[in-house]
Amino acid sequence: MxxxxxxxxHYRAMKNANSFQSVCQTIFRFFxxxxxxxxxxxxxxxxxxxxxxxxxxxxxFTTFNAIFSAILSFIIPLLILSLVTAAxxxxxxxxxKMLLWTVVLAYVSTVLAxxxxxxxxxxxxxxxxxxxxxxGGAMEGVLPAEALAPYFQFAFxxxxxxxxxxxxxxxxxxxxLRYEMPVLRGAVVELRNVxxxxxxxxxxxxxxxxxxxxxxxxxxxxxxxxxxxxxxxxIGVMVILFLVVLLFQYLIAGWVSHRNPFRLMKHMxxxxxxxxxxxxxxxxxxxxxxxxEKMGAKQNVVNFVIPMCANxxxxxxxxxxxxxxxxxxxxxxxxxxLPQYMGFIMLFSITVLAAPGIxxxxxxxxxxxxxxxxxxxxxxxxxxxxxxxxLDSIGTAVNVCGxxxxxxxxxxxxxxxxxx
Numbered sequence: 001m002x003x004x005x006x007x008x009x010h011y012r013a014m015k016n017a018n019s020f021q022s023v024c025q026t027i028f029r030f031f032x033x034x035x036x037x038x039x040x041x042x043x044x045x046x047x048x049x050x051x052x053x054x055x056x057x058x059x060x061f062t063t064f065n066a067i068f069s070a071i072l073s074f075i076i077p078l079l080i081l082s083l084v085t086a087a088x089x090x091x092x093x094x095x096x097k098m099l100l101w102t103v104v105l106a107y108v109s110t111v112l113a114x115x116x117x118x119x120x121x122x123x124x125x126x127x128x129x130x131x132x133x134x135x136g137g138a139m140e141g142v143l144p145a146e147a148l149a150p151y152f153q154f155a156f157x158x159x160x161x162x163x164x165x166x167x168x169x170x171x172x173x174x175x176x177l178r179y180e181m182p183v184l185r186g187a188v189v190e191l192r193n194v195x196x197x198x199x200x201x202x203x204x205x206x207x208x209x210x211x212x213x214x215x216x217x218x219x220x221x222x223x224x225x226x227x228x229x230x231x232x233x234x235i236g237v238m239v240i241l242f243l244v245v246l247l248f249q250y251l252i253a254g255w256v257s258h259r260n261p262f263r264l265m266k267h268m269x270x271x272x273x274x275x276x277x278x279x280x281x282x283x284x285x286x287x288x289x290x291x292x293e294k295m296g297a298k299q300n301v302v303n304f305v306i307p308m309c310a311n312x313x314x315x316x317x318x319x320x321x322x323x324x325x326x327x328x329x330x331x332x333x334x335x336x337x338l339p340q341y342m343g344f345i346m347l348f349s350i351t352v353l354a355a356p357g358i359x360x361x362x363x364x365x366x367x368x369x370x371x372x373x374x375x376x377x378x379x380x381x382x383x384x385x386x387x388x389x390x391l392d393s394i395g396t397a398v399n400v401c402g403x404x405x406x407x408x409x410x411x412x413x414x415x416x417x418x419x420x
Contacts, residue, residue: 040390042212049212050219055147058220061213063150068210069378074156075198076368077165080351082192083365085169089176089185101413102305105406106313107349113245113315114345117322118338120241125323128233129330148217161372166351199364207385214382231387234327238391241319242398246405249315253405256412259296267294268404275397281310284400292404297411305410309403314352316398317362321348324387325370328380336374344373362395363388 050058160168176185246265254261271288275281281288285307292302322345329336347369352362363385370376370384388395 038208042208043215043386043390046212046215047219050216053216053220055220058148058213058216059151061209062148062217063152065210065213065217065382066150066153066378068206069381070154070156072203072367073371074158075195075203076364076371077158077160078191079195079199079365080368081160081165081169082188082195083169085173085176085188086192089173089188097417098301098304098410098414099308101410102308102406103312105409106309109249109313109315109402109406110318110349110352111345114318114322114349115342116245117241117319118326118341118345120237121323121326122338124237125234125327125330128237129327148221165368166347203364207389210382211386214379214386231327234323235391238319238323239394241323242316242394245315245319246398246401249402249405253408257296257408259408264295264404264408265401267291268401271404272397272401275400276393281396281400281403284396285310288400288403292407295404295408297407298414301407301411301414305407306403309406310400313403313406314349314362314399315402316395317352318345318349319398320388320391320395321363321366321370321384324384324391325374325376328376328384329374332377332380334375334380340373344369347373362392 172184172188175181176188247261250261250265253259254264257264268288268291271284271291274287275284288310289302289306292306293299297305322341326336326341348366351366351369367381367385371381376384
C-alpha cells in the first residue's frame with residue numbers, strides 16, 4: 001500500500017508538471033520491474049472489467065492473447081536451446097568434487113520435492129478440485145469457447161519442438177564440455193543474449209496484459225468463481241508442502257553436520273524474508289551469504305555452494321509447479337500418471353537449471369516441457385503461468401532457505417574427504 005501511495009503522489013506531481021511522457025515511462029517501468037505486483041493488479045482489473053465488459057471488447061483481448069501465445073510458443077524452444085546449452089557448458093569450469101556434490105544434491109533435492117508434491121497432490125487434490133468441474137471436462141455454467149474466440153490468429157511455427165531443443169542442448173553442451181569450441185560457445189552465448197532480450201523487453205512487459213485478458217475472459221465466461229474456490233484450497237496445501245520440505249531438508253542437514261536443525265533454520269531466516277520480498281535469489285545472494293557464514297561451514301564452501309545453489313537448487317519451484325499443474329489438469333479433467341509425472345519432474349529439474357534470474361524465469365523456461373509432456377492447452381498454460389508468477393516469491397524464499405541446508409551437507413562431505 002505504501003508503494004502505491006508513493007506512486008500516486010509521484011503521479012500527481014508529474015500531472016501538475018504536464019509530463020505525460022514521464023507518466024508512461026513510470027507505468028512501463030512499474031510493469032517491467034515489479035512483475036509480481038503487476039500480475040496481482042492485472043488479475044484484479046481483469047476480474048473487475050470482466051463484470052461489465054461486452055463480449056465484443058473481450059474478444060479484442062482474446063485476439064491479443066492468441067497472438068502472444070503463438071509468439072511465446074516460437075520463443076520457448078530457442079530459450080531452452082540457448083539457456084540449457086550454455087548452462088551445461090559453463091558447469092565444467094572449475095569442476096571438482098565440490099561442484100559434483102553440489103549439482104547432484106541440488107538435482108536430487110529438486111526431484112524429491114517434486115515427487116513428494118505429486119504424491120500429496122494426487123491424494124488430496126481430487127477431493128478439492130473435481131467437484132468444480134462438469135462432465136466431460138467442461139466447466140458447468142460457462143460460455144462456450146466459440147463465444148469468446150479471437151477475431152483472427154497468426155501462426156508462428158517454432159524452429160523445432162521442445163523435446164528436440166532439449167536433446168540438442170544436451171548434445172551441444174556436453175560437446176563443449178569435452179572439446180574447445182570457442183566459435184560455437186560464442187554463438188550460443190549470443191543466442192542466449194538475443195532470447196533473453198526478447199524475454200525481458202517484450203514477453204515480460206506484455207505478460208500483465210496477457211494475464212489481464214485471461215482473467216477478464218474467465219470472468220465473462222463464468223469460470224472465475226470456480227477457479228478461485230479451487231486454487232485457494234490448493235495454495236493452502238502448497239504452503240504446508242513448503243514448510244514440510246524445508247523442515248525435512250534441515251533435519252537431514254542437522255543430522256549430517258551434527259548441528260541443531262532449528263538453529264540452522266533460524267540463521268537463514270533473514271535470507272528467507274529477503275527472498276520473499278524480492279522474489280529473486282540473485283538479489284538475495286548478499287544476504288544469503290551473510291546468513292550462511294553464521295551456520296559454521298568453511299568459508300570456501302560457503303562462497304562456492306551458496307552462489308551455485310542460487311542458480312540450480314529449485315525445490316520450492318518444483319513444489320509450486322507440480323502442485324499447480326496437477327490442480328490445473330484436474331480442473332480440465334486431463335488424465336495423468338505417475339510415470340508421466342516422474343519423467344516431467346526429472347526433465348523439469350534439468351531444464352530449470354538454466355532458468356533466467358528474473359521473476360517468472362522458472363515458469364517461462366519450463367512452459368515448453370509442460371506443453372510437450374503434460375499436454376496443456378493455451379488456457380491451461382496461461383493459468384499456470386499466472387499462478388506460478390503470483391506465488392513466485394514464496395517459492396524463491398524456499399529455494400534460498402534450502403540452499404543453507406545443502407551447503408551444510410556439502411561442507412560435511414568435504415570434511416570427510418579431507419580426512420581420508
